[in-house]
Amino acid sequence: MTKPVTDQTLQNLDARSRDIFRLIVESYLEHGEPVGSRNLSRLLPTSLSPATVRNVMSDLEQLGLIYSPHVSAGRLPTQQGLRFFVDAFMEIGDLSEAERNVIDAQIKASGQAHSLEHLLTEASQMLSGLSRGAGLVIAAKTEAPLKHIEFIQLEPRKALAILVMQNGDVENRVIDLPAGVTAAQLVEASNYLNAHIRGRTLAEARAEMARLKEETRAALDTLSQSLVEQGLAIWAGAEGDIPARLIVRGRAKLLENVSAQADLELLRHLFEDLETKEALIQLLQLAEEGPGVRIFIGSENKLFSLSGSSLVVAPYRDEQARIVGALGIIGPTRLNYARIVPMVDYTAQLVSRMLR
Template identity: 80%
Template sequence: MTKPLADPQLQSLDARSRDIFRTIVDTYLRDGEPVGSRNLSRLLPQSLSPATIRNVMSDLEQLGLIYAPHISAGRLPTQQGLRFFVDAFMELGDLSDDERRVIEAQVKASGSGATLEHMLTDASQMLSGMSRGAGLVLATKNEVPLKHIEFIQLEPTKALTVMVSQNGDVENRVVDLPVGVTASQLHEASNFLNAHIRGRTLAEAKSEIAKLKEETKAALDTLSQDLVERGLAVWAGAESGLPARLIVRGRANLLENVTAQADIDLLRHLFDDLETKEGLIQLLDLAEEGSGVRIFIGSENKLFSLSGSSLVVAPYRDKDARVIGALGVIGPTRLNYARIVPMVDYTAQMISRMIR
């Protein structure tokens, strides 16, 4: 179903111009190759001479919708042209029953009894395999209630802190120990924390312990009190800045058909950018801005402006309908958008259902 067009010039395109433009884009998305007037005359539903087609192509070029990559070559859609095609012409396909079953089975299997990160990693791998692009998942630190925290001494001055949330997620971090801490003090600090954090989020637990500062001093000796503060601080530190993890699978798919070293370097630059905090913030912002799937083509998002890649991204939500992450597919600008949009959308819906 076509969508309303904002640009009056584009609205004024006649049926013939639209057919020619649509055929150029369809050919590009399928083959990745420019198409000339002679080939177009064979592909179009109506009979038009190459000369007539060239005149129309000249008009489309002046509108900024297509361009010639080489002198005397055929035409390719510009980035503006691709956006126009996606907004005005693209009819979303629907997932086949088999594709729905694959997505449901994969998400349910990886989500049953596994950690959230394991489920998201599998979802990223699945999207990569189904799209032949790179599957991407951004997982924020969901503020779920805590169940248990424990200190396990690794060496005299280091301990492993294990935090278990009520949804079953387990996370480990190493914390520096005060000099002279004993195993019994570690146990005492764990017991005190567990008596006050159970059922609270990390932010609530920090606030509660701060309120109980005098009680803490009375209940624990100095070293154990220091442990309590360090135990919460190591998690709070991880929550500062952007509390997120990025999971990308299928990078090789993007490099598969790239031969020029310059293009390979651009893709590597993209992945370096994705793994910076700034890149993660941008991705989460993209997901939160829209209620459903969003498509970004090339430089429409500065994260992808150098590599010329496209991103199809959708948010997933917790039981309170808050956006807690995003997933999507990165690929070349000639992604099969009509197929990938419903695939990303359905996977995000399934992930949301599993974590509610």
């Protein structure tokens, strides 16, 4: 039975043990394959026999830092070992000038010429392109002032609600209609809302509708009033509504790193999890729980307990320094953390500056 990895683990390792552990992890991050004592003895800066290396590997295995996937095979780092390496050994590098220029050019061009949605989509796509993983962005509901709202009937009991913001963003949502609603009532509801909500945020518009409730009741019949209230409730964050939207780009990158059918099933579980309301809320909370970039390896968070993937995530902020979303990279546990951490951090800072 292995011992749990604790803060004292580093103190229990001598220089030789540290060198061997570091080589095992670095080989795994680079190649994804177990490394044996004979190869390690050739890679070490000091001359050690394979037998001596095996003894050290046995000690590392007892500490819970490495394991053998097969009998007589080399060793791989455990999830605990990867976390220990990230916390105790990994040296975070800096972005190259070329990488910084690529991020600057794509984010700034997207932010200046397009909507917030386009900016975030480009950020997600760019992170995927610069890494071996999928780029992920969680975007909280925006509070931009409203310009126009319109309802278009799709079916007798369904309509498309179109919200146009003054910053140019457009949001669409299919909503349920009260029984018996007519096209004329949809137009009437739209006209009434547009007369009162222009220039207000969703929260302000909802408050205004509450204040004008008696006027609303007198001006509209029961069906139209129900439609007005439902339309506003959807966009003001009614209970049960998703508080954020998810943008994932580069899913194929994850599939390139797996071959076994079991691994493909784990990734499918990951994407199913990501598309639930609970996952969206969790990811925003992950970013809010600590400053700067956070690293989650494998099952450290229940969101990834089935997929075995890792997440490097950082929050981005609005002009009031409020956290309004998070961005990051999802990938295999052998991500190049030292390279990806500064990449995610820099992108989050740049997106925050674009939102000010």
